[in-house]
Amino acid sequence: MKRVLKVGIDSAAPFPMHTDYNSSIFEGFEVDLLKVIAEHLDLEVHYEVSLWKNILKQLYKGELDMICSAVTMTASRQRILEFSEPYLQFRLCAVVKDNEHLYETANFKNKIIGVRVATEAEKYIMDQFPNYILVHADTNKELYEQLLKGKIDVLIDDSPIAGGFLKKHPSLKIGLFLPDTDSHYAIAMRKGDVKLKNEINEVLRAMKKSGTYQNIFTKWFTQIQL
Structure with missing residues (x-):
């Protein structure tokens, strides 16, 4: 019998x-x-959908087995959760309308900045520009x-996610x-789930060695600037 994992997604x-798990086509x-990871480890994945501001707490409390949904690996999160090896590198970016120009973060002054609740982007802006x-x-879509x-006037987002929205909205662009802010996404697990972490890491390494990872990456990020 396959082991069932409750996987949290945003x-x-x-x-x-x-994409939206409740839509007719769930992909990404x-x-x-x-x-691929589930097939290699003979796992059955059950997705649990949650608002981002709640999802890390759900994992910490044991309501989820893992999160595979653009979780930024940070030192503070590593103290309370287990993380797989990184699977995607990215940066924070500022998105503006196509006719706007940003040359440096000093240009944020007197602008209204949009950020998503409970994200590293929100933390960065609040730390760097407290006034x-x-x-x-709650959602990127709202921003x-x-x-x-x-x-x-400007919103701050992770570069892969910004790239997805910019494909839908050509009147917007990455200003800078x-x-x-170079960061990594990784699969987050409950503290102490070292065996599962090691198993996932083995699959990730095998995927990169075989070219499977690169094929998936090319499929989704060919036209997105990370």
């Missing part, structure tokens, strides 16, 4: 990482990645809609990549 569907980079005007939202309507 209900906001940060494409191209994954992480979906393909986890499918700036911020708008907080992009507010930017398109002119309710905010934020300095010193």
Whole structure:
């Protein structure tokens, strides 16, 4: 009998990482990645959809077995969770309308900045620019809609997710990549799940060695600037 894993994913569907689980077509980079991992380890994946602001707490409390949904690996999170080896490198970026220009972060002054609740992007902006005007939202979609309507001037997002939204909204662009924000996504697991972590790492290494990982990466990120 296959081992069942409850895998948390973000209900906001940060494409191209994954689409809306409740839509007719559920797909994305992480979906393909986890499918290969599950096949190799003879696992049965049950997805649990949650708002991002709740999902890490659910994992910590044991309500989920893992999260494979654009989780940034950070030192503080590593103290309370297990992480696989990284599977994607990215940067934080500032998204603006196509006719706007950003040359440096000093240009954020007097602009209304949109950030997503409980993200590393929110933490970065609050740390670096504590006195700036911020708008907080639960989903990326809300932020992009507010930017398109002119309710905010700039939004801060992870570069892979920004790339997915920019394919839908050609009137927007990445104004600049934020300095010193090179980061990695990894699969998050409950603290102490070392055996599972090691098994997943073995599969990830095998995927990279065989070319399977590169094929999945090319499928989803050929036209996205990371």
